[in-house]
Amino acid sequence: MRYEERFESVLKSAATVFARRGYQRASIRDVARAAGISVAGLYYYCKSKEELLFAVCFHSFDVLLQSLHRSLKGVSDPKQQLHIFILNHFEYFLTYVEAMKVVSHEAGMLTGEFDARVTEIKRQYYLRCQQIVQLLLGEPDAESPRLRTTTLALFGMINWVYTWYRPGRDEDAKGLADGMTELFLHGVWPQAAVGNGQEVGNGG
Amino acid sequence: MRYEERFESVLKSAATVFARRGYQRASIRDVARAAGISVAGLYYYCKSKEELLFAVCFHSFDVLLQSLHRSLKGVSDPKQQLHIFILNHFEYFLTYVEAMKVVSHEAGMLTGEFDARVTEIKRQYYLRCQQIVQLLLGEPDAESPRLRTTTLALFGMINWVYTWYRPGRDEDAKGLADGMTELFLHGVWPQAAVGNGQEVGNGG
DNA sequence: TGTATTTTCGAGCGAGCGATCGAACGATAA
DNA sequence: TTATCGTTCGATCGCTCGCTCGAAAATACA
Numbered sequence: 001m002r003y004e005e006r007f008e009s010v011l012k013s014a015a016t017v018f019a020r021r022g023y024q025r026a027s028i029r030d031v032a033r034a035a036g037i038s039v040a041g042l043y044y045y046c047k048s049k050e051e052l053l054f055a056v057c058f059h060s061f062d063v064l065l066q067s068l069h070r071s072l073k074g075v076s077d078p079k080q081q082l083h084i085f086i087l088n089h090f091e092y093f094l095t096y097v098e099a100m101k102v103v104s105h106e107a108g109m110l111t112g113e114f115d116a117r118v119t120e121i122k123r124q125y126y127l128r129c130q131q132i133v134q135l136l137l138g139e140p141d142a143e144s145p146r147l148r149t150t151t152l153a154l155f156g157m158i159n160w161v162y163t164w165y166r167p168g169r170d171e172d173a174k175g176l177a178d179g180m181t182e183l184f185l186h187g188v189w190p191q192a193a194v195g196n197g198q199e200v201g202n203g204g
Numbered sequence: 205m206r207y208e209e210r211f212e213s214v215l216k217s218a219a220t221v222f223a224r225r226g227y228q229r230a231s232i233r234d235v236a237r238a239a240g241i242s243v244a245g246l247y248y249y250c251k252s253k254e255e256l257l258f259a260v261c262f263h264s265f266d267v268l269l270q271s272l273h274r275s276l277k278g279v280s281d282p283k284q285q286l287h288i289f290i291l292n293h294f295e296y297f298l299t300y301v302e303a304m305k306v307v308s309h310e311a312g313m314l315t316g317e318f319d320a321r322v323t324e325i326k327r328q329y330y331l332r333c334q335q336i337v338q339l340l341l342g343e344p345d346a347e348s349p350r351l352r353t354t355t356l357a358l359f360g361m362i363n364w365v366y367t368w369y370r371p372g373r374d375e376d377a378k379g380l381a382d383g384m385t386e387l388f389l390h391g392v393w394p395q396a397a398v399g400n401g402q403e404v405g406n407g408g
Numbered sequence: 409t410g411t412a413t414t415t416t417c418g419a420g421c422g423a424g425c426g427a428t429c430g431a432a433c434g435a436t437a438a
Numbered sequence: 439t440t441a442t443c444g445t446t447c448g449a450t451c452g453c454t455c456g457c458t459c460g461a462a463a464a465t466a467c468a
Contacts (some may be wrong), residue, residue, distance in 0.1 A: 024228030025313070036419085043458080136392050151365075152368050170349070189390060232425080241446075243426085252427080
């Protein structure tokens with residue numbers, strides 16, 4: 001077993017422990033125990049607890065982003081792009097639930113350079129998604145508030161999954177992706193979509 | 205200043221500190237300092253740190269739920285109900301950003317009886333929302349997976365807000381509520397809403 | 409085999425944690 | 439004044455934390 005493999009195994013243990021206990025509550029001793037090594041041995045692979053959190057977060061986004069780029073290559077239809085984006089997101093989320101829970105929930109604990117690098121790669125992921133939504137909306141302005149709100153609403157829908165998803169009970173990645181793509185494109189009330197004069201929120 | 209008022213002031217300080225530092229990282233000394241009292245003095249108002257977190261979470265949901273019931277009274281149109289639900293949610297979220305950040309982010313740290321009581325009141329809030337979505341979908345089965353997924357997608361959209369909302373930059377509660385209600389009802393692609401034969405996700 | 413390098417660990421550091429205690433405070437009533 | 443009672447605090451407890459050190463064990467190569 002080479003160094004790289006052992007390091008990735010340590011990362012996986014860290015992700016599991018951080019996901020189950022939360023980053024702050026999880027102790028370095030918990031991680032070491034899960035990885036099957038001593039505390040001092042753990043520090044052979046990292047310089048600090050925060051670096052462990054950083055490594056889990058950055059590695060996750062790296063793989064997620066690379067997979068997205070691969071899947072989107074050559075696809076020009078915005079609706080197909082959206083579906084690919086959502087499906088890619090769910091496939092990764094449901095495969096690496098623990099890592100993604102850490103990324104979603106604990107990345108905000110990072111500071112300094114660690115924070116900067118994770119924020120940067122998160123931003124790349126966000127911008128790639130925003131491009132797709134911009135095409136869907138036919139919005140010319142990349143700074144449009146509507147574009148921002150809509151993109152972040154989509155992010156909310158798909159990121160929140162880690163708080164409720166249960167493998168046996170809920171659909172698989174494809175099922176979820178189909179459903180949420182449909183919801184994001186057409187809403188739950190499609191028959192009223194083409195202007196029927198009745199708007200919501202102006203009646204009070 | 206009476207006891208109750210002082211206690212609520214302590215709760216507010218706790219919410220602020222928990223929101224800024226995270227529940228685990230925030231020390232009881234931080235809370236005491238923010239509340240302008242000593243550590244021992246703080247323990248006159250609570251039995252433990254966890255009880256403080258519980259009080260913040262439970263109180264928040266209590267107010268949110270009561271406000272929702274008040275607003276929904278007498279409204280029968282599902283679309284109006286949806287708009288009211290979302291608006292109520294945002295109004296509360298944007299008024300008590302810090303408390304709601306704690307609720308969304310840290311409630312999972314609770315254990316035992318504390319956990320049970322917060323989970324229970326969260327469930328009431330969820331079920332009230334699910335009723336509305338059920339009406340919108342015309343779904344007869346309350347256990348339908350689609351109903352569950354759709355409701356949780358809505359929850360994701362509106363709960364995620366605490367991670368990105370910036371008071372100066374983004375719209376106010378009403379603006380957000382209008383936008384998200386529209387998105388949830390009709391999607392971003394309304395012109396393709398009524399079955400045009402082209403579906404997403406079956407092309408690959 | 410001997411030697412050099414990589415990997416592992418037991419023991420323990422200083423710091424900070426949540427929580428507790430008995431004493432003392434200030435306002436009120438006798 | 440004295441006694442009462444709700445409220446506040448300084449001092450401190452036992453414990454766990456992130457992290458480090460020097461030495462030993464495992465491995466690689468001669």
